[in-house]
Amino acid sequence: MNGPFSPKVMAAVLVVGLLAFVAFFVANAYDTGPREDLDGGAHAVSKSAVGYAGAVELLKAMGRPVLIARGPVRTSNAKSVLIVSVGSGSLEGVFDAPVVRDFPGRILVVLPKWDTAFDIRRIGWVRKAGLETVVLDDVLEMDPPAPMEEEVEAVEPEPQDRRAQFKARMDRLAKARRGEGEMSFALHRGEARHTLRLSRDEGILDDSAIQTGTIDRFRTFDRIPGWKPMVVDEQGRAVLIADEAQSRRFVLSDPDLINTQGLADLDNAKAFVYLMDNHLDRDASYVFDISMHGFSRSRSFMRQAFEPPFLAATLTALATILLMGWHGFVRFGRAREAGRAFALGKRALADNQADLIKMTGREHRMGSPYAGVVRDLAARAVGAPRDLSSDELDALMDRLGEGGRTSWPFSTLKRDLDLAKDPAELVKAAMSLSHWKSEMTRERQ
Numbered sequence: 001m002n003g004p005f006s007p008k009v010m011a012a013v014l015v016v017g018l019l020a021f022v023a024f025f026v027a028n029a030y031d032t033g034p035r036e037d038l039d040g041g042a043h044a045v046s047k048s049a050v051g052y053a054g055a056v057e058l059l060k061a062m063g064r065p066v067l068i069a070r071g072p073v074r075t076s077n078a079k080s081v082l083i084v085s086v087g088s089g090s091l092e093g094v095f096d097a098p099v100v101r102d103f104p105g106r107i108l109v110v111l112p113k114w115d116t117a118f119d120i121r122r123i124g125w126v127r128k129a130g131l132e133t134v135v136l137d138d139v140l141e142m143d144p145p146a147p148m149e150e151e152v153e154a155v156e157p158e159p160q161d162r163r164a165q166f167k168a169r170m171d172r173l174a175k176a177r178r179g180e181g182e183m184s185f186a187l188h189r190g191e192a193r194h195t196l197r198l199s200r201d202e203g204i205l206d207d208s209a210i211q212t213g214t215i216d217r218f219r220t221f222d223r224i225p226g227w228k229p230m231v232v233d234e235q236g237r238a239v240l241i242a243d244e245a246q247s248r249r250f251v252l253s254d255p256d257l258i259n260t261q262g263l264a265d266l267d268n269a270k271a272f273v274y275l276m277d278n279h280l281d282r283d284a285s286y287v288f289d290i291s292m293h294g295f296s297r298s299r300s301f302m303r304q305a306f307e308p309p310f311l312a313a314t315l316t317a318l319a320t321i322l323l324m325g326w327h328g329f330v331r332f333g334r335a336r337e338a339g340r341a342f343a344l345g346k347r348a349l350a351d352n353q354a355d356l357i358k359m360t361g362r363e364h365r366m367g368s369p370y371a372g373v374v375r376d377l378a379a380r381a382v383g384a385p386r387d388l389s390s391d392e393l394d395a396l397m398d399r400l401g402e403g404g405r406t407s408w409p410f411s412t413l414k415r416d417l418d419l420a421k422d423p424a425e426l427v428k429a430a431m432s433l434s435h436w437k438s439e440m441t442r443e444r445q
Contacts, residue, residue, distance in 0.1 A: 011329065014329075018321075018322075025302055026306060028302060030303060030306075040116060040118060040119075040125065040126040041293055042085050042112055042114075042259065042293075043085050043288075043290045043292075043293045044056050044068055044083070044085070044289075045290060045295075046260075048116075048125055048260065049116075049126060049260055049261035050113075050114050050255065050259050050261065051259060051260050052083075052085060052110075052260070052288065053260060054259070054260035055083075055258050055259070055272065056068070058269060059276075062273070064286055065285035065286065066287075066288065067285070067288070068288050069082075069099070069287050069288065069289045069291065070290060070291050071099065072098055072099045072102055072291075073099070073103060073287050073289075075104065075287075076104060077104070077105060077285065078104055079284045079285065080104070080105035080284060080287060081105055081106050081107075081284045081285070081286050081287065082099075082100065082103045082107045082108070082287045083108045083286060083287065083288050083289070084099075084100060084107065084109050084289045084292060085109075085255070085288075085292070085293075086109060086110070086112065086292055094109060094292070095107070095109070097292065099291055100289075103287075105248070106249075106284075107248060107249050107250065108250045109252070110258055111134055111252065111254075112132050112134060113131065113132060113134075113219060113254060114129075114130075114131065114132060114255075115128075115130045115131065115132040116128060116129055134185070136184060136221075136224075184222045185219050185253065186219070186220045186222040187217055187218075187219055188217060188218040188220070189217065190216075190217070191214050191215065191216045192215070193211055193214055194211075194212045194215065194218055194233045194234060195210070195211055195212075195233065196209065196212060196231050196232070196233060196271055196275075197209045197231070197232055197233075197234075198230070198231060199228075199229045199230055199231060199238075210270060210274045211271075212257070212265075212267055212268055212271045213265025213266070213271075214265060215254065215256045215257075215262065215268070216256070218233070218256070219253050219254045220237035220238060220239055220254070221238040221239070221241055221253050222237065224241055226245070227241040227242065227243060227244060227251070228241065228242055228244050230250070231275060231278075239252070239257075240252055240275060241253075256268070257271055363423045363426060364420040364422055364425065364426045366426070367418055367420050367430070368417060368418050370417065370430060371413070371418075371433060374434070374436075374437050375393060375394065375410060375414075376393075377437065378397065379393055379396070379397065381441040382400060382440060382441070384396055384397075394410060394411055395411075397410040397440070401436070401440065405439060406436050406440055407435065407439065408432065408436060410436060413433045413436055414433075417430065417433065
């Protein structure tokens with residue numbers, strides 16, 4: 001009796017379910033979340049005018065190693081360069097952030113400049129909404145970090161301290177807007193080209209210079225105590241500065257030298273490479289951090305399962321599951337129980353005799369006796385006389401098979417059994433003889 005479900009349909013359901021199961025985990029492992037390149041922010045995966053995706057592509061085209069980091073980078077390469085783009089809300093203590101503090105190479109912080117708004121006509125595009133106010137005191141005045149080996153207990157500030165910190169922050173912001181802070185910017189009005197020169201020790205300018213492209217309201221550093229200028233413009237104002245206490249820390253005044261709208265001008269692209277090669281390292285590898293913009297993500301265990309060196313183990317496990325499923329699908333009935341080590345009864349005697357014949361390699365010698373047994377069974381079924389000799393009985397079987405009753409004469413089948421040279425020929429001849437017996441006795445009618 002057939003079951004209610006077709007075996008082919010059930011097999012297809014199992015295969016589709018397994019593939020969907022694997023596809024779900026693979027897609028979940030490689031899911032990157034929301035599209036970071038469409039938020040229009042000032043970071044390395046943003047393709048907007050203020051984004052740095054163009055700088056990433058430029059460095060890759062020049063053959064420079066580039067990495068987009070979504071968390072702390074574990075590397076011992078002192079020649080690597082970490083480029084951190086920050087927003088106005090993450091300026092305070094940027095050098096004390098774990099992703100920056102633990103980096104062994106040089107660190108370049110790119111300050112924000114433009115306040116933007118989404119362009120509703122084009123996804124991922126932005127429109128200028130004015131200049132963003134940046135409090136340099138929050139960026140450049142850093143307290144020295146506590147020693148790593150000491151345990152520092154975090155103390156929750158009192159509400160009065162919070163109000164005092166907020167008031168001090170607002171005061172610094174108001175001074176920055178008026179240009180009265182201890183550290184401030186100088187803003188060039190309108191769009192113009194500028195000349196950049198390297199600033200050596202003791203304020204000596206390098207003879208080499210490079211012309212930038214057109215930059216809207218180019219911004220430079222004005223008052224920078226504790227920081228030395230590394231690159232200056234034609235007025236001697238600093239564009240790139242380095243920390244005098246820790247020379248591996250750099251700050252760039254104007255992001256239009258590195259963002260997409262700036263690099264659209266070939267001269268700005270040349271100026272960007274000029275800055276990277278002369279004050280960072282010509283052979284450096286570059287790491288663009290986007291965790292400061294909220295795109296931090298730890299390594300996924302499921303993603304590691306589908307990547308070398310764990311990919312081989314994952315494929316082996318999947319193949320094992322498939323083989324186990326196939327074994328359970330094609331197996332008929334329950335598993336055979338283990339029999340006795342030493343069988344008893346007539347079946348055991350027959351099996352032992354068969355094994356003995358097989359060990360001696362004389363299976364093909366059993367054809368003639370088997371033909372005699374089959375002939376006697378057929379003779380009894382058709383009512384042949386019992387007093388006939390073996391040859392007479394063979395001739396009788398041949399006569400009874402004439403006229404289309406059987407496919408082959410009995411004597412021919414008997415001769416094939418006698419001439420069998422190996423078990424394969426013996427089995428083939430025995431099957432033909434069994435078919436002859438069925439035709440003689442009309443067992444298939």
